Structure formats: structure tokens, C-alpha cells
Amino acid sequence: MNMSSPLLRVFALAAAVMAVLLVIAALNPSVWLLDTMTGLFASALLVMSLHLLIGYTGLVSFGHAAYFAAGGYIFGMVLQMPAFIAAMGSWSVPAATLFAMAGSGLFAFFVGLICARLSEIYFAFLTLAFQMLFVSIIQGLVAYTGGDQGLTGGIPRPEFLGLNLAQASDRYVFAAILFVLGVLAIRLVTLSSFGATLRCIRDNERRTAFLGVNTYKAKVLVFTLAGSIAALGGVILAVFTSAAYPEWASWSVSGEAIFMIMLGGLNSFYGPLIGVVVMRAINDVTLLYTTHTELTKGLAILFVVLVLRRGILDWIMDRHKNRTRSKTAASPARKEQTDVAP
Amino acid sequence: MLDLTALATCFTSSSCLVMQTSTGVIIGMLLFLVASGVTLIFGVLHVVNFAHGAFYMIGAYTAYTAYGATGSYFAAVIVGTLTAALVGVLFERLAISRVYKENLLMQVLVCYAFVLICDDLVKIIWGSEYLAMGIPDEFRVPPLRLVGGVVPVFYVFLIATAALVAILSLVLIRYTRFGKIVQAAARNATMVSVLGIRVPIYFAALFGLGCGLAGMAGALAAPVRSMTPGMGLSVLIDSFIVTVIGGMGSIPGALLAALILGLTRSFGSIGFPLFVDGAMFMMMVAILVFRPQGLLGEKAVR
Numbered sequence: 001m002n003m004s005s006p007l008l009r010v011f012a013l014a015a016a017v018m019a020v021l022l023v024i025a026a027l028n029p030s031v032w033l034l035d036t037m038t039g040l041f042a043s044a045l046l047v048m049s050l051h052l053l054i055g056y057t058g059l060v061s062f063g064h065a066a067y068f069a070a071g072g073y074i075f076g077m078v079l080q081m082p083a084f085i086a087a088m089g090s091w092s093v094p095a096a097t098l099f100a101m102a103g104s105g106l107f108a109f110f111v112g113l114i115c116a117r118l119s120e121i122y123f124a125f126l127t128l129a130f131q132m133l134f135v136s137i138i139q140g141l142v143a144y145t146g147g148d149q150g151l152t153g154g155i156p157r158p159e160f161l162g163l164n165l166a167q168a169s170d171r172y173v174f175a176a177i178l179f180v181l182g183v184l185a186i187r188l189v190t191l192s193s194f195g196a197t198l199r200c201i202r203d204n205e206r207r208t209a210f211l212g213v214n215t216y217k218a219k220v221l222v223f224t225l226a227g228s229i230a231a232l233g234g235v236i237l238a239v240f241t242s243a244a245y246p247e248w249a250s251w252s253v254s255g256e257a258i259f260m261i262m263l264g265g266l267n268s269f270y271g272p273l274i275g276v277v278v279m280r281a282i283n284d285v286t287l288l289y290t291t292h293t294e295l296t297k298g299l300a301i302l303f304v305v306l307v308l309r310r311g312i313l314d315w316i317m318d319r320h321k322n323r324t325r326s327k328t329a330a331s332p333a334r335k336e337q338t339d340v341a342p
Numbered sequence: 343m344l345d346l347t348a349l350a351t352c353f354t355s356s357s358c359l360v361m362q363t364s365t366g367v368i369i370g371m372l373l374f375l376v377a378s379g380v381t382l383i384f385g386v387l388h389v390v391n392f393a394h395g396a397f398y399m400i401g402a403y404t405a406y407t408a409y410g411a412t413g414s415y416f417a418a419v420i421v422g423t424l425t426a427a428l429v430g431v432l433f434e435r436l437a438i439s440r441v442y443k444e445n446l447l448m449q450v451l452v453c454y455a456f457v458l459i460c461d462d463l464v465k466i467i468w469g470s471e472y473l474a475m476g477i478p479d480e481f482r483v484p485p486l487r488l489v490g491g492v493v494p495v496f497y498v499f500l501i502a503t504a505a506l507v508a509i510l511s512l513v514l515i516r517y518t519r520f521g522k523i524v525q526a527a528a529r530n531a532t533m534v535s536v537l538g539i540r541v542p543i544y545f546a547a548l549f550g551l552g553c554g555l556a557g558m559a560g561a562l563a564a565p566v567r568s569m570t571p572g573m574g575l576s577v578l579i580d581s582f583i584v585t586v587i588g589g590m591g592s593i594p595g596a597l598l599a600a601l602i603l604g605l606t607r608s609f610g611s612i613g614f615p616l617f618v619d620g621a622m623f624m625m626m627v628a629i630l631v632f633r634p635q636g637l638l639g640e641k642a643v644r
Binding site (some may be wrong): 054062114117118120122123124125126128130132133136140201249251252255258259262266292294295297298300301302305306338 | 352384390410437440441446447448450451452454455457458459461462465466574575582583586607616619620623624626627630631634
């Protein structure tokens with residue numbers, strides 16, 4: 001019973017968040033809010049799955065957007081096959097979502113097999129290199145992916161369970177469900193014994209290996225898992241735009257995802273979600289004045305990395321810790337002073 | 343997809359062979375200039391400069407402007423090289439040197455931020471359209487005839503310059519006082535500083551040298567390639583592939599790998615145009631799996 005109480009809390013939290021998100025939809029908000037939230041859910045799944053690699057396993061992947069984009073492409077390409085829709089009927093969209101997760105996971109598995117053998121710097125740029133290879137494959141296979149133009153022509157999205165994905169509100173509900181399930185899955189991984197193994201690897205891989213853990217296998221597994229969850233984000237974006245574009249796998253998407261983790265806070269599970277929202281705000285506020293969003297993003301990154309030196313949530317936590325520590329530390333110090341003074 | 347007959351035809355025709363080989367060698371030499379900067383900086387400072395492509399871009403764009411202003415291509419190359427080196431020193435002092443002791447994540451983010459800022463500044467200053475410098479007036483002369491093929495004079499100049507710079511930088515690192523101090527500092531910076539040497543100045547100079555090489559490559563490439571903001575990325579990826587294949591930290595390895603890659607690119611564009619990138623990745627993956635230290639690398643890395 002004691003063992004399951006954190007689990008219960010996680011499930012209760014997921015149910016509560018789901019309920020709140022559904023209530024928001026029921027309040028009949030503006031399309032702008034629904035679309036913004038849908039976009040945030042997509043980035044959040046990319047960022048949270050990457051957090052599993054960077055924050056929990058210490059694997060700095062610079063190519064995570066490849067699995068995100070692969071999810072969107074597989075989802076769209078599967079649904080554009082008339083035979084698939086004929087066979088699956090009203091279950092087409094859920095089935096295509098599972099296909100996207102499985103396909104993207106398989107892709108991540110093969111990349112992981114190669115990359116997980118390497119130390120951190122090699123790992124970072126090899127994952128980036130595979131992302132570039134993915135982009136060049138997409139751009140090369142014009143007949144299947146539309147090449148540079150992207151997967152256009154619309155993605156058919158047959159109604160299922162009463163959800164019509166052409167409507168903003170139903171799209172939002174679909175995205176919210178994927179978001180909650182995806183983040184719940186990541187949370188459960190971090191709470192499991194496998195999650196403890198991952199943190200072990202992050203802190204000291206060699207010692208973890210001494211304990212008899214096959215660290216290579218664990219790294220490949222978590223890389224695969226993160227890839228298939230990132231695919232859900234791509235699915236949301238594909239549903240939203242009714243298309244898929246090679247830019248989704250551009251290196252700036254990967255770099256931005258890394259930064260959102262850092263911006264929100266690396267040392268807490270939910271910190272990166274703050275990063276997602278703040279980044280979106282920086283982007284949208286900049287767009288009110290100028291189109292040069294990259295300049296402001298770059299300056300924001302330099303500020304956070306060189307001045308704050310940690311993410312927003314980490315910064316708040318550290319301040320909080322310092323305050324409580326200085327309170328407890330202050331009273332004996334004062335006593336000493338009064339002892340000495342007379 | 344695979345056009346072996348076209349490739350075979352090219353191998354039997356000496357003009358095609360000379361043309362493709364010279365193209366391959368200039369791609370290789372330009373890559374080598376960029377990759378040797380990456381390798382130098384990694385070998386001494388133990389940071390991977392993910393922003394290296396940006397210095398290539400800076401070199402190309404400033405050379406373009408200098409050529410427009412002075413009309414002299416030689417001045418343009420010098421301006422491009424020096425600007426990239428100067429910006430490199432500033433970047434090292436103001437940003438990268440503050441994260442030497444931090445983890446990889448911080449270093450990657452600083453470089454990423456720098457690339458974003460550079461790309462946007464280039465868009466503001468030069469606009470986001472493709473720019474082309476064209477072959478400079480100095481080199482508008484009839485091409486050289488070589489074993490049945492023709493080679494533009496500019497190609498010869500480019501290859502010779504890159505080779506000269508490569509030899510000079512190798513001599514600088516291996517045999518001069520500067521090189522010896524830098525190598526010593528790479529092993530034990532504290533000890534070197536105890537001997538009364540200002541290590542940060544040497545580190546900044548080395549970083550500037552690496553960036554200057556990238557800037558020179560950009561300036562040399564400007565007449566034969568079009569310029570666009572974000573042009574540094576593909577160069578960066580290629581130069582990483584070169585450093586991996588050649589061996590991290592090994593300059594001769596970088597030269598060998600850059601030439602292999604350049605020739606693969608030029609002949610691949612005839613034989614398997616859609617699969618050129620794929621072939622390069624296959625080579626890199628094979629190297630990483632069977633010989634992780636690279637062709638001429640010394641230490642095993644894992």
C-alpha cells in the first residue's frame with residue numbers, strides 16, 4: 001500500500017489535469033486559446049520525452065526532433081492511404097497514432113543501437129547527424145513525402161468516438177488526451193526501478209555497470225521510448241496542420257527543445273513544461289514587434305545560461321532552499337553574537 | 343537511384359575524371375579548413391564548437407562585402423579570415439570560456455544561441471536572399487589544361503592556399519613556442535599557469551585561430567558557392583563527419599577524411615545523386631562501429 005501511494009498520487013494528478021483541460025474545452029473558449037494550447041501540447045511532448053533522455057539519463061540528444069517529425073510523417077502517410085482507412089474505418093486515427101509511435105520508436109531504436117555506444121560529445125553530434133540524414137531522406141523521397149514542399153494535400157481524419165478533428169475544440173481534446181497520457185507514461189518510467197537505473201547511469205555510468213546493469217541496453221531502451229513518445233507530439237502537429245513539413249526535423253527544433261528543458265529547470269520533472277510556456281511567450285511577444293525571433297531567443301538563452309546559470313524552476317527552488325537554510329542558520333549565529341557581545 | 347553506367351562513363355573519360363577530381367579536392371580542402379578548426383579547438387579546449395559553421399558564414403559574408411568595397415579578392419579573403427578570428431576571440435572570452443567547466447548541455451546551448459544570433463544578424467545586415475560573389479576578376483583567365491581535362495585557375499589557387507594554410511597551422515601547433523604552450527596547457531592548464539604563462543590568452547588565441555580557419559574557408563568558398571543565412575549548418579555537419587572519420591584531434595586524419603568525403607561528394611553526384619549524404623553517413627557509422635577512434639586518431643573514445 002505504501003509502495004503504491006506515489007503511484008496513486010500520479011494517477012490522481014493526471015486525472016485532475018485531464019478534468020481541468022476538458023473543463024476548459026467545455027467553457028467554449030476562443031479558437032486562438034484552443035489552438036495555442038494544442039501547439040503547446042505538441043511541444044510539451046517533444047520536450048518532456050527529451051527530458052527523459054537529458055535530465056534523467058544524461059544523454060544530450062541533439063536530434064530529438066527527428067522522431068517528432070517522423071511521428072507526424074508516418075501518421076500522415078498512413079492516413080493518406082485509402083486502403084488503410086477502408087480497413088480501419090472509424091478507428092483509423094487511433095490506429096495511425098499507434099503506427100506513428102511504433103514506426104518512430106523503431107527508427108529511434110536503430111539510431112540508439114549505434115549512438116548509445118558513444119560518449120557524450122559523440123552522442124550529441126551523431127544524433128544531430130542522424131537527424132540531418134532523416135531530413136535529407138524526406139527531401140529525397142519526393143514521391144512519398146512531398147520533398148521540400150512537405151506532406152501536403154491534406155490528411156484525412158475520419159471521425160472517431162465522436163471527435164471530429166477538423167474542429168478546433170475536438171482537436172484540442174484529442175491533443176490533451178495524448179498529452180496527459182504521454183506525460184503520465186514518462187512519469188511512470190521515472191518512478192519505476194528502470195527510472196532509478198537511468199538516474200544511476202546519469203550520475204555514474206561506470207559504477208552502474210559494475211552493479212551488473214547492462215547500461216547499453218538501458219540506454220537503447222530509453223532512447224526508443226523517448227522517440228516513440230516524441231512521435232505523439234508530431235501526431236498532434238500533423239492533426240493540427242493537416243500536413244507534415246521537413247522543417248519539423250530541423251536542427252533548430254531540437255536545439256529549442258533542449259533549451260526549453262534548461263529554461264524551465266533541469267532538476268525537476270515538471271520544470272520543462274514551464275520552459276515550453278515561457279518559450280512560446282518569448283516567441284509570440286517578439287513577433288508583435290519584429291520577425292527576428294531568433295535574435296531574441298539567442299539572447300534569452302545566453303542570459304539564462306551565462307547569468308542565471310539554471311532554469312526558472314531550479315532558480316526558484318534554490319532561492320527557497322537558501323531562504324530556509326539562512327533562517328535556520330541565522331538563529332544560532334545570532335546567539336553566538338549575543339554570547340560574545342557582553 | 344544508382345547510375346553506375348554514368349559513373350563508369352565518367353571514369354573512362356579523362357575530362358570528366360579531371361573535372362570531378364578537382365571539384366572533389368576543392369570540396370575536401372574547404373572542409374578540411376573548417377574541420378581542422380573543430381579538431382584543434384576540441385583537442386586543446388575539450389569543447390566541441392557547435393557554432394563553427396557560423397564562423398564559416400561570417401567569413402563568407404564579410405569577404406563578399408569587402409570584395410564589393412575594394413574589388414580585390416585577396417583583401418576580401420584576409421578581411422573574412424580576420425573578422426571570423428576576431429569574432430571567435432570575442433565569443434570565446436565573453437561566452438564559451440564561462441562554460442568550460444560546465445557540462446556538455448551548457449556548452450551546446452551557448453553555441454546554439456550564438457548561431458541563432460548570427461543567423462538573424464546576417465539576415466538583418468545582408469538580407470535573407472541568396473547572394474553570389476561570382477569568380478573574382480583576378481581569376482577570369484582561360485582554364486589550365488591538365489591530362490586531357492580543364493581545371494579553372496581559381497580551383498588551383500584555392501587548393502594551393504588551403505594546402506599552404508594547412509601546413510602552416512600544423513607547423514604552428516607542432517613546432518613553435520605558441521604550439522608547445524598550447525599543447526602543454528591542454529594537458530595541464532594549472533601547471534602551465536603556475537609557470538607564469540597567461541593560459542586564457544593562449545586559449546582565446548587558439549579559439550580565434552580555429553574560427554579564422556573556418557572564416558577563411560568561407561571566404562575561399564564564396565566565389566564558388568551561393569551564400570544564405572544558415573549556410574553554416576551543412577558545413578558544420580560535414581566537418582563533424584570529417585572529424586569523426588579522421589579521428590578527433592588529429593589534423594592529418596582530418597585532411598585524409600576531408601579528401602575522402604570531397605571525392606565521395608563529387609563522384610557520388612554522378613553515380614548516386616540521391617544517396618550522397620547516405621553514403622557519407624554509412625562511412626561514418628562504419629568507422630564508429632569498427633574503429634571508434636577514427637582512421638588516424640590515437641586514443642580510443644567511448
